[in-house]
Amino acid sequence: MxxxxxxxxxxxxxxxxxxxxxxxxxxxxxxxxxxxxxxxxxxxxxxxxxxxxxxxxxxxxxxxxxxxxxxxxxxxxxxxxxxxxxxxxxxxxxxxxxxxxxxxxxxxxxxxxxxxxxxxxxxxxxxxxxxxxxxxxxxDAVSTPWAAVTSTADVGPAEAVGVWGVGGLGAHAVKLLRLVGAAPVVAADPDPRARERALAYGADAALDPTAPDFLARVGELTGGRGLDAAFDFAGVPAVREQALRLLGEHGRLVLVGLSDKPLEIRNSTRFSYLKQQVLGHYGxxxxxxxxxxxxxxxxxxxxxxxxxxxxxxxxxxxxxxxxxxxxxxxxxxxxxx
The missing domain is CATH 3.90.180.10 (Medium-chain alcohol dehydrogenases, catalytic domain)
Known part of the structure; x- marks a missing residue:
């Protein structure tokens, strides 16, 4: 044999x-x-x-x-x-x-x-x-974020997007969002090496999500209207809470990173009023x-x-x-x- x-x-x-x-x-x-x-x-x-x-x-x-x-x-x-x-x-x-x-x-x-x-x-x-x-x-490494960007979130040109976690999938998401015309593309990662990579892959800004001025910086980058789509590639509850706070009207939070932790929407009235969505994504x-x-x-x-x-x-x-x-x-x- x-x-x-x-x-x-x-x-x-x-x-x-x-x-x-x-x-x-x-x-x-x-x-x-x-x-x-x-x-x-x-x-x-x-x-x-x-x-x-x-x-x-x-x-x-x-x-x-x-x-x-x-x-x-x-x-x-x-x-x-x-x-x-x-x-x-x-x-x-x-x-x-x-x-x-x-x-x-x-x-x-x-x-x-x-x-x-x-x-x-x-x-x-x-x-x-x-x-x-x-x-x-x-x-997977590329097709999973590609499907998340083009199918689940259905990102269009000039939509403001945020990417949390610029590792294997998130880095490719940045590159692919640039390809479909999203703007601005804001990357968020506490690792300075990951932020450097995000800029090299085409992000308009790469920020530390633990910085005190993070929310204000994203607000400035989006002209105060918030994000049209936010992608969680980290699977961390704190990321999801932060991303929800930054969504604008009709904003979509796409959960790509896997987690067994509960998801909490603290201000459900605002969430419903702005017609926001949370979308699960896999593969x-x-x-x-x-x-x-x-x-x-x-x-x-x-x-x-x-x-x-x-x-x-x-x-x-x-x-x-x-x-x-x-x-x-x-x-x-x-x-x-």
Missing amino acids: ATMRAARLDVRTLTLEVKDVPRPVPGRGQVLVRVRAAGVCLSDVHLIDGTLRPLHLEGDEVTLGHEVAGVVEELGPDVAVSGVGDRVALQAGQTDRSGTTLTRGVDYDGGWAEYALADEETLVPLPDDLPFDQAAIIP SEPEHVVQLVELVGAGRLDFADSISGTFGLEDAPTAVERLEKRTGSPVRLILEP
């Missing part, structure tokens, strides 16, 4: 181990992808620390990694379009026959391995000039990944500055530790099996 190396999480003991496992064989409508790059996401950290638990995993172990790009290595029966050698990114999840949404690297094996199985319909073709490391992070749809790949191909987007470090598969635990401790304030770390 052929084997491969994979970073496997035991969800009972919360231990991550890189070890030999059977190399998967593609079934009907599936392909085997030789993984060339896989992103390390904060969701992976939360799976390892037990904050996030798989809902639909069969068994006690899973290969992590939901941000994956590589080359088609082998075709299963009835594969209609894909061919061996195709350069592809993998959608971060799929829907099973019962209609349940499953997440790659959470509910079934992902891409922290030498090879990954994928249903043909989850493949996204890549142009030859798009590097695998940049392609890998498009599903993206397949078309969002396709749109982003096309935008990269058209020269509208580039993610070279998003790659903060590259590691071999055997060093997956080191990459996880570095992300967890935010060593160097990374946007995205990449594994190259």
Whole structure:
């Protein structure tokens, strides 16, 4: 039996181990992808620390990694379009026959391995000039904020927006909000390195949300009308309370950062009078990944500055530790099996 190396999480003991496992064989409508790059996401950290638990995993172990790009290595029966050698990114999840949404690297094996199985319909073709490391992070790291900006919040040109948390997702949100014409784009993060990054990614202002004059500064930047949309990428109650205070008429607060803490609207009369909204957001749809790949191909987007470090598969635990401790304030770390 052929084997491969994979970073496997035991969800009972919360231990991550890189070890030999059977190399998967593609079934009907599936392909085997030789993984060339896989992103390390904060969701992976939360799976390892037990904050996030798989809902639909069969068994006690899973290969992590939901941000994956590589080359088609082998075709299963009835594969209609894909061919061996195709350069592809993998959608971060799929829907099973019962209609349940499953997440790659959470509910079934992902891409922290030498090879990954994928249903043909989850493949996204890549142009030859798009590097695998940049392609890998498009599903989730870029597509999640893209979906939040364009679908959930439906941000339009010249709308004033705020982004709390300029990490892996928030940094891309700043870049994408600039692309769709939002103005001003105000980034909020207590980390000075994150604020510098926000300005480099196109924010009109990058502020410390703990500063005494933060609310007044945002008021000045929006001409006193408040924010049309506020994005919480931190998942922190204090952020949500602050963002709600800064919403203007018809303002939308979009909750992207995950939290098990309650959400409190202290002045519900004002909230209702101004017809404000709180909108939950999770992940993206397949078309969002396709749109982003096309935008990269058209020269509208580039993610070279998003790659903060590259590691071999055997060093997956080191990459996880570095992300967890935010060593160097990374946007995205990449594994190259």
